[in-house]
């Protein structure tokens with residue numbers, strides 16, 4: 341099989357060095373590790389399809405790897421897999437400023453697409469802290485959300501067309517020059533969020549948006565989480581909303597202490613809110629904040645430098661979470677009315693199962709999409725915490741995955757968010773496209 345793979349991609353792009361494979365078989369957090377037999381780096385869609393054919397015929401399992409920033413161990417191989425990396429599929433087409441779209445290879449990073457859009461005066465609708473590493477193929481596969489979802493929606497809403505290598509080794513291209521297209525099944529939607537179980541995305545047509553000429557950002561302190569959620573409920577429906585991020589005050593204290601970043605407000609909870617439009621939004625933001633129960637004065641930024649200083653509080657979170665080793669991560673979506681109760685009950689649950697743990701909550705409050713990060717939770721306490729936390733989330737009416745996907749970490753809990761008939765239908769789709777189940781076998785289903 342290795343020789344056949346070398347014939348397809350060239351000998352330099354089939355790697356069997358054990359150290360490299362070990363580095364690729366571990367997840368982003370360093371908590372989960374698997375085993376791989378080879379790493380293959382195809383350089384074109386045709387090569388991806390041929391690699392899949394070779395692996396299927398040889399009975400090998402394949403795990404697809406983009407930027408490997410999955411936070412649910414989505415790229416950890418469990419069957420001595422061939423790792424199929426999209427890192428050479430990075431080509432970016434010219435930005436079509438009239439139709440506001442761009443064609444990108446699946447391995448292009450989010451930052452590369454953002455820069456291409458910005459150079460043409462346009463904005464890409466999804467942003468997340470892993471932007472320099474996460475690929476647009478991986479992001480479509482997980483239907484990633486992030487810092488701009490409240491305005492532009494998730495990754496699925498940015499995908500206008502896709503090219504996919506199917507498990508049988510054929511290539512499928514759904515590409516329409518016209519946005520309105522109701523011709524048959526919405527196949528791109530099937531591959532968005534499929535976490536690589538149905539095929540390998542090789543290229544995408546992505547939507548871009550006009551750049552608003554004015555932005556205003558504020559960080560507001562709250563004594564009470566209920567009051568913050570009430571403000572979030574009001575802001576998410578406001579015209580021009582561009583970001584709405586909840587930040588735990590305990591995280592603010594760590595950012596101050598470990599990174600020396602100035603946190604401009606007090607309060608147990610903080611809300612970063614941004615409005616963007618084609619005219620100045622400062623007075624409007626002040627009027628909207630007038631009715632909100634704040635703890636002290638908000639910090640407001642209008643010019644780029646001031647706004648960046650405020651965003652630094654949110655952007656520093658990714659770094660500070662590692663202060664005590666890899667955190668235990670929960671990506672959940674909750675009805676807004678359940679958030680304060682969940683925060684209270686999660687702290688109590690940790691008090692029982694991992695008393696030394698430090699819980700930090702943050703996330704995209706407009707969508708009820710929260711990230712609970714448990715710092716100082718020893719690996720041997722993980723199992724005791726994980727299941728009860730999933731039950732708590734489901735009991736609050738939430739989903740066990742909000743934007744990170746199911747990966748291999750959450751597959752035992754799929755049934756908490758999906759009914760049996762739903763899972764059976766998903767399995768039927770999987771079986772139709774990948775009857776031997778060799779592609780991303782560790783992901784989604786037990």
Ligand SMILES: Cc1cc2nc3c(=O)[nH]c(=O)nc-3n(C[C@H](O)[C@H](O)[C@H](O)COP(=O)(O)OP(=O)(O)OC[C@H]3O[C@@H](n4cnc5c(N)ncnc54)[C@H](O)[C@@H]3O)c2cc1C
Nearest residue numbers: 406407408409410414475477478479484485486536541743
């Ligand atoms: C600091 C940090 C911040 C983050 N913030 C957010 C956030 O705000 N919102 C959010 O949604 N996520 C966030 N994430 C999670 C992660 O960045 C996303 O899940 C992202 O979509 C993964 O992209 P990737 O290229 O790294 O994919 P990978 O991690 O490589 O893969 C993710 C899954 O998709 C599959 N896959 C990858 N590429 C392809 C392809 N071309 N075709 C088919 N399947 C493929 C993989 O097999 C795997 O199952 C964050 C992660 C980090 C580390």
